[in-house]
Amino acid sequence: MVPVKSFMIPRDKFVTVPRDTDSQTAARIMRDRGIGSLFVTNDREIIGIITDTDMMRRVVAAGADATKTTVEQIMSAPIMTIEENKTLLDANDLMAQSHLRHLGVTRDGQLVGIISVRDLVVFLTNLPRK
Helix, strand or coil, X not given: XXXXXXXXXXXXXXXXXXXXXXXXXXXXXXXXXCCCEEEEEECCEEEXXXXXXXXXXXXXXXXXXXXXXXXXXXXXXXXXXXXXXCEHHHHHHHHHHHCCCEEEEEECCEEEEEEEHHHHHHHHHCCCCC
């Protein structure tokens, strides 16, 4: 089976926002970049992840003011991770069990990438069919 590292988005491609960024700004960044998540930072350290689902559930559905709610207030932390040499099937199982759509990818305990359900769908779509 294919290892997670083959399909992950590497850390140098992460889109990040400082922890005090308001939710509306973060949502616009995700919209403009066509992405479903952002990493939240405290200086250069990644401290969490915010997803489009977080926005819907913790801002829109809660009736919160998106201009006053910071990403730090609604981010998911710590980021759930999987080691880079685990398989895509392992990642799929972990995402399904944990009800997550994004997993951090680690090497020796350090965050080196991310994989999403979308990445899994792309992989499965390109499998040869009988």
